[in-house]
Every structure is written in C-alpha cells, then in structure tokens.
Amino acid sequence: MAINSSEIRRRFAPAKVDPERTEIKDRISAAAGTLAQLIHELVPGSREESEAITAVEHAVQWAHCGIDRRYVPRAERGAVHADGSSSKQVSEPVTSPSLL
Template sequence: MNQQIENNFKYHSPKEGQPEKYTAVREKAKELAYLIDELCPNSREKSLALTNLEQAVMWANAGIARNE
C-alpha cells in the first residue's frame, strides 16, 4: 500500500484551526487576483494568471488538509 496515494485520495475533515488557514490563503489570493485584474489587460495571459492563482490556492489548501 502506498501511503502517499492513500493520503492524497481520502477525505480530510477540517481539524481545529484549518478553516481559518484556508480563509487566510483565499483572502490573500483574492487581493492578488484583484491587482492582476486591475493592472493586466484582458488577455490570454491574464486568464492564465488568474487560473494559476486559483490552482495555487487549491494546492496550498490541500497541503494544509493533507499534512497537518
């Protein structure tokens, strides 16, 4: 049995303090998203920047959920 696979594909119920960490990550990312939206012209690059920011939030929150 591969422990990494088992951990990555199971449900991780929030532990004490984790929801606040998820919120903090999302709020900071939202600040950056607004800055990108304000400064970058509408373009493929802007779309990719926002998409990758969303991915960064998802991976950061997965890191919190899976490893604490």
C-alpha cells in the same frame, strides 16, 4: 517523494475539517483573492490575465491540499527547543537519505 500505499491513502482521503485548518485556508484564499483582483485591475483583459488568475487558483488549490493532507494541528505538535530539536518524533520516516 516516493509514492507508496500510505501516500496514496493520504492523497485520496476526505479533506480534514477543523477550525485551525479552516482559518489557515481562509487566510490563503483571502490573500489569493486580493492578488487575483490586483491582476484583474492592472493587466489588460487578455489570455495573459486569464492565465495569471488561473495560476493563482491552482496555487490556492495546491495550498489547500497541503493543509488538508499534511498540516499538524498545534495541539499535536511537540515543543521546539532553542537548539532546534523537537520533543515529538516525526511519525513518518524520511524515505530517501540522498535528499537530505
């Protein structure tokens, strides 16, 4: 992804808070907590255990950032038709056709 002014504003904007985002982030956190607990129970106390739990923390942080920055609430989404087309246009054009 190319870095441009729009992307910089998106990355450094305050987190958006609404019930739908909060529910999704809570589900991600709960699943990650379950995984971290499983790692703690099954992996002997070690650097590897610590690194594994830290990796889960990083995954949650990035997932939450993705929700904060890019999630489109249901009310704002267009309908998706049987052929896969959408009735709502994507607001940000693809900047690199070579990635398609």
